[in-house]
């Protein structure tokens with residue numbers, strides 16, 4: 001009896017390291033602790049707290065090798081990039097941007113277990129480039145924390161983003177007293193002009209991407225599309241608008257993203273099916289369950 005119990009115990013201890021590696025929970029937080037970790041993230045996401053995170057370069061809210069995915073863009077590896085894209089991108093109310101700065105949030109759905117929380121957060125953005133329009137943005141997230149309370153993986157979805165983009169264009173149409181297509185043209189012109197100015201200021205020497213301002217403008221307005229709601233990580237103007245905000249922080253890294261090549265970030269490197277089936281995460285999101293058939297796990 002004693003022996004067989006020992007064998008079972010040994011078997012239980014052995015199993016996770018062999019075929020449960022990817023879903024071995026490294027820490028179990030209480031529900032209240034996970035709620036606190038979740039709200040700590042969103043508190044720091046708001047402006048101006050996000051400015052402090054950005055200044056840290058590698059936000060301590062992330063593990064150094066954090067993995068992140070945002071449905072409308074693509075995957076982001078490591079704390080430095082994730083600090084730039086989650087905090088830096090939304091931290092300057094005076095710079096042209098689509099949604100502006102986040103000023104408030106409300107968590108409307110939350111469930112948590114082990115070291116994972118799934119939440120829906122409605123974030124109010126102050127769209128400072130669109131007449132300080134207060135824009136509610138619904139962000140669905142899955143977040144996984146390590147034993148030190150740092151985010152080691154996240155997966156974010158911008159719900160109803162196509163509707164949001166159309167709403168911004170409509171707001172612009174109203175402000176210029178024009179049609180939707182005139183507003184789209186105005187937005188294209190505005191974004192291209194801003195990106196080319198940023199290029200001229202920061203992308204010099206080895207980092208230069210365009211011969212001059214007119215080749216830049218022509219490329220951005222004629223050679224590539226503005227982009228659809230799911231194309232912020234593809235070869236589009238909207239993708240370059242996202243990356244334009246990052247150029248000032250690290251021109252060598254980000255100048256190629258706003259250039260003609262798109263530098264691996266604004267490129268059409270995936271089909272729809274490849275995006276959906278991408279094996280990316282190191283750890284499964286299936287809390288405590290079997291991850292053997294989780295097709296999103298990296299090999």
Ligand SMILES: *[C@@H]1O[C@H](CO)[C@@H](O)[C@H](O)[C@H]1NC(C)=O
Pocket residue numbers: 025026027028114288
């Ligand atoms: C966390 O809880 C799960 C389910 O109860 C358990 O299998 C696992 O061993 C726990 N992990 C730790 C680190 O305590």
Ligand SMILES: *[C@@H]1O[C@H](CO)[C@@H](O)[C@H](O)[C@H]1NC(C)=O
Pocket residue numbers: 056057058064078079080
């Ligand atoms: C941020 O992290 C990266 C990668 O780990 C490292 O190369 C870089 O030096 C760090 N920067 C700062 C300012 O800590």
Ligand SMILES: *[C@@H]1O[C@H](CO)[C@@H](O)[C@H](O)[C@H]1NC(C)=O
Pocket residue numbers: 075076077264280298
């Ligand atoms: C990000 O990480 C994934 C998985 O480790 C890897 O396949 C991909 O090449 C990385 N992307 C970049 C741009 O480093």
Ligand SMILES: *[C@@H]1O[C@H](CO)[C@@H](O)[C@H](O)[C@H]1NC(C)=O
Pocket residue numbers: 093103126128132134
């Ligand atoms: C939105 O931003 C503008 C310009 O920075 C500011 O004057 C206004 O108070 C902000 N509104 C809110 C609700 O934060």
Ligand SMILES: *[C@@H]1O[C@H](CO)[C@@H](O)[C@H](O)[C@H]1NC(C)=O
Pocket residue numbers: 177
């Ligand atoms: C808006 O445009 C319409 C049609 O072009 C014009 O009739 C109207 O006077 C304009 N309104 C304002 C406030 O400029």
Ligand SMILES: *[C@@H]1O[C@H](CO)[C@@H](O)[C@H](O)[C@H]1NC(C)=O
Pocket residue numbers: 211212214215
């Ligand atoms: C910009 O570069 C293009 C291509 O080299 C050239 O044809 C054009 O004359 C240049 N424009 C200006 C304003 O320098």
